[in-house]
Amino acid sequence: MKRTILQTTRLRQDSEGDTDRRATWLELFYDLIFVAAIGELAHSLSSHLNFPGLVDFIAFFVPIWWCWIGATFYATRFDNDSVSDRLSIFIQMAIVAAMAVNVHSGLQAAATNFAFCYAAFRGLMVLQYLNAGYCVPVARPLTQRFAVGFGLSVSLWALSIFVPSPWRFVLWGVGLIIDFGTPLIAGQLVTKLPPSVTHIPERVGLFTIIVLGEAIIAVVQGLSKLNLGFISIISAVIGLGLAFSLWWLYFNTADGSPIQAMRQGKKGIGLTWLYIHLPLVMSITAAGAAIQHLIAKGLTEVPTEMERWVFCGATALSLCCLAGIHWLTRTLGTLKFRTILSAYRLGSAVFLLIVAISGQSLSGFMLVVLVAAACGVQVVLDLLTSLWRSHPPLAQ
Incomplete structure (x- = not known):
């Protein structure tokens, strides 16, 4: 059945013609905001090529990369080019733009704003997974696991806004560990609903x-x-x-x-x-x-x-x-x-x-x-x- 931008979330399956799936025009457009973000990170490091500058670069780069990975893996399973997906992409791009603006200020000055942006981006991903689980029952065990793990990380990042340094960055680190670890502890749920090979x-x-x-x-x-x-x-x-x-x-x-x-x-x-x-x-x-x-x-x-x-x-x-x-x-x-x-x-x-x-x-x-x-x-x-x-x- 021909897909339209009005249909609800569904699971992409190889049997439905995605065996040779390629990046969509929207995904290529989406990448442009990350081009800008990576450019800002590179420029900031080049201007401050010292130990504090390197620490800032790593601390900002990892969350930005993980935002891109999260959006990509959601899209490979559930993206259907619906109106809601397009609006979600637009909101994500706006958030990443805000993250990119803050990297020049350094870790200490921009930590609060950056943490808010990351929590907002990942919080939106949690809502998308909850919606996907509601619309696609077969995917519900995986989406619930992701929603719980990623949601816990979002809570820690949001809490870090109100916590002084260095504990703020401890919460960042624990949050990222939970983010990276959630797919690892998802067990066979990941292999039952694997991402696209192409x-x-x-x-x-x-x-x-x-x-x-x-x-x-x-x-x-x-x-x-x-x-x-x-x-x-x-x-x-x-x-x-x-x-x-x-x-x-x-x-x-x-x-x-x-x-x-x-x-x-x-x-x-x-x-x-x-x-x-x-x-x-x-x-x-x-x-x-x-x-x-x-x-x-x-x-x-x-x-x-x-x-x-x-x-x-x-x-x-x-x-x-x-x-x-x-x-x-x-x-x-x-x-x-x-x-x-x-x-x-x-x-x-x-x-x-x-x-x-x-x-x-x-x-x-x-x-x-x-x-x-x-x-x-x-x-x-x-x-x-x-x-x-x-x-x-x-x-x-």
């Missing part, structure tokens, strides 16, 4: 594209503040090459096998794959902010210890996350092959940590070169591995 990998990939785009914007913005010269132009090309390498490593092997494993009852594989994406997208954003800061500061200058550690450490964390994702991606081949592929990533990550430890005298330019080279080597290794798998050597 929709979720595409949506998660699109968020990865968002943060890679912010890295490219960071390079351009950093370059715009300099007089163009040989070093600055070469550095910009290398910076773009770094973003391109991370894109290559992620999307060259992206697929839905971890979500398929969830559908087969292996919930831990799918959720581990999903949660690994948080440090991945956060570290890519941080690396982009760091390179913008280094370019704007002047690439002939020697970076401070904090600047060096954020840039090298964020890129190393990205590679570690890619190692975990590739190890979980079964379509890449045997466990032995996936282990070798992951070891490549971890090897470059170790190299970058060594650079962070021993690179006190390196200029910003040399630091960018070494970090980009560590990622570029991974692309070369992937190409050689693909060539070897396509044309294996003849047995002697």
Whole structure:
């Protein structure tokens, strides 16, 4: 039966034609507000590339990412493009815009406003799940579990508005633990109503594209503040090459096998794959902010210890996350092959940590070169591995 924007919430099922579900125009429009939010976070970190700035960045990034994840997983099961869904999306976008405005003020100044926004966003999600459970009886056990878990987290975030620091942030942390833990304790309810094998990998990939785009914007913005010269132009090309390498490593092997494993009852594989994406997208954003800061500061200058550690450490964390994702991606081949592929990533990550430890005298330019080279080597290794798998050597 043809869907209209007036019909009530229903459960999306593969048998109803969602076996190859793709992102809708509304979801792509929805992502734009998160483009703005991630851009504000990256700009704030680039302007305050120090320990307090890094703490603010992490404290704001995690809840914003979780808002996007929550909306995405609700949509993959229950979105039907109804009027109520469209209005909910609009309200969510307004809330995320308010969250983005507050990230520049820092954790101490903006904590109350940010907590209110997060509680409002997640509270709306709880209402949506309650409505979904009412309209779709078969989904009620799962939606009730989500409503209780997420509702408890909302209560803690709302309570934090009235609690002074540092207890306010303790409530934030406990609330996030409950948020992240609720799908884990949902048991087989998650596997009985699994997310789409095609929709979720595409949506998660699109968020990865968002943060890679912010890295490219960071390079351009950093370059715009300099007089163009040989070093600055070469550095910009290398910076773009770094973003391109991370894109290559992620999307060259992206697929839905971890979500398929969830559908087969292996919930831990799918959720581990999903949660690994948080440090991945956060570290890519941080690396982009760091390179913008280094370019704007002047690439002939020697970076401070904090600047060096954020840039090298964020890129190393990205590679570690890619190692975990590739190890979980079964379509890449045997466990032995996936282990070798992951070891490549971890090897470059170790190299970058060594650079962070021993690179006190390196200029910003040399630091960018070494970090980009560590990622570029991974692309070369992937190409050689693909060539070897396509044309294996003849047995002697």
